[in-house]
Amino acid sequence: MLEVRVAHCGDRVVVAADGEIDLLTAGRLRDALGDAVRLAGSGSVVVDLSRVDFLDSTGVQALVDGYHTAMVAGGTLTVRGAHGTAARVLRVVGLARLLGVALRDGDADGPPWYEAERSA
DSSP states (O other), rough: EEEEEEETTEEEEEEEEEEEETTTTTHHHHHHHHHHHHHHHHEEEEEEEEEEEEEEEHHHHHHHHHHHHHHHHEEEEEEEEEHHHHHHHHHHTTTTTTTOOOOOOOTTTTTOOHHHHHHH
């Protein structure tokens, strides 16, 4: 199961995913990324994976598609909060650097990375 939320957060659009991203749910992420790019225009889209437990190749492809859509629109797409399997998959396939992956810190119960940045 996957829940995806899209919201403005300061000067960027955040796509927060919660659950597993796989063959059955990657389309939901892809649609949300498209919506986020349309909202952001030439601005920034940030994908929060801090609550994602699993990411397979279809999820990776959704992220790559979102990245390219953002680039065509003149914007950016970065990933924050990746951990466990999701972080490992992004590193292994060589996308961690391209997507600007920032890993979640050790405090799994802390606030999402963007709330911590806003309060700093």
